[in-house]
Structures are given as structure tokens and as C-alpha cells.
């Protein structure tokens with residue numbers, strides 16, 4: 552069943568490059584409500600666990616190193632069709648393939664440092680949201 556929620560992280564490059572305010576504006580302009588948000592930094596263990604599905608990929612080590620390199624904003628977002636609509640809003644993984652008007656087209660540095668995460672299914676949105684937030688932090 553579709554849950555109308557998704558999970559995002561504004562990644563270390565977006566924070567470092569000062570794009571957080573503009574990205575949050577794009578997210579809320581697109582009709583997403585912020586249900587939870589925190590400024591935090593992933594430990595190596597957390598990043599490894601979060602990206603465990605990519606453990607066998609050649610870029611896994613680089614990905615974990617990058618995602619722990621600085622603070623991130625983690626958030627739970629709500630909207631009808633949240634997962635699909637948010638993937639559309641962020642654009643393709645590689646910003647050189649991302650459509651005009653997407654967050655990654657506007658703000659991603661590279662395929663690795665691509666500004667923002669978006670859950671790829673309702674099931675993962677729930678798992679990822681619970682990974683970062685307790686019930687009392689979700690509004």
C-alpha cells in the first residue's frame with residue numbers, strides 16, 4: 552500500500568555548498584510537507600548500514616566516505632505519491648542526465664556528490680525514516 556511518505560537526505564555537498572535553503576524551498580514549493588527534519592552527521596557504521604544494498608558495488612567505499620564527510624539534513628516528507636513524485640523532483644542519479652527543473656540538475660556536483668537522496672519505494676521510505684527518527688520526532 553502506498554504510504555504517501557518518503558525519506559530524504561540533503562547530502563554533504565549540498566550543505567557544504569550552501570544549497571540547503573534553496574533545496575528546501577524547491578521541496579516545499581513542490582507540495583511536500585516536512586514531517587520530520589534533523590541536522591546530523593552519519594557515523595561510518597550508520598552510512599554502511601544505510602547503503603548496505605550497495606555493499607557489492609565498486610563505489611560503496613567512496614559512497615560511505617563521502618556520506619560521512621560532513622553533516623547532512625535528514626527529513627521525512629509527506630505528499631500524495633511521495634516516493635514517485637520526489638524521485639521526479641530530484642532527477643537522475645547523474646546530474647548530467649537530470650532534467651531541467653530538478654534538484655540534482657540545479658545543485659548536484661557529480662554522480663557521487665549528487666546533493667540529495669530520495670527513497671526508491673514505500674517500503675524503503677518507511678525503513679529509512681525509522682532509521683533516522685523516533686516516533687516523538689515525527690509531526
Ligand code: IDP
Nearest residue numbers: 610613614643644662663664665667668669671
Ligand atoms: P539514487 O540515489 O539515484 O537512488 P543509487 O543507484 O541508489 O542512486 O546510488 C546511491 C548513491 O550512490 C547515489 O545517489 C550516489 O551518491 C552514489 N553513486 C551511485 N552510482 C555511483 C557511481 O557510479 N559512482 C559514484 N557514486 C555513485
Ligand code: MG
Nearest residue numbers: 668669670671
Ligand atoms: Mg537509490
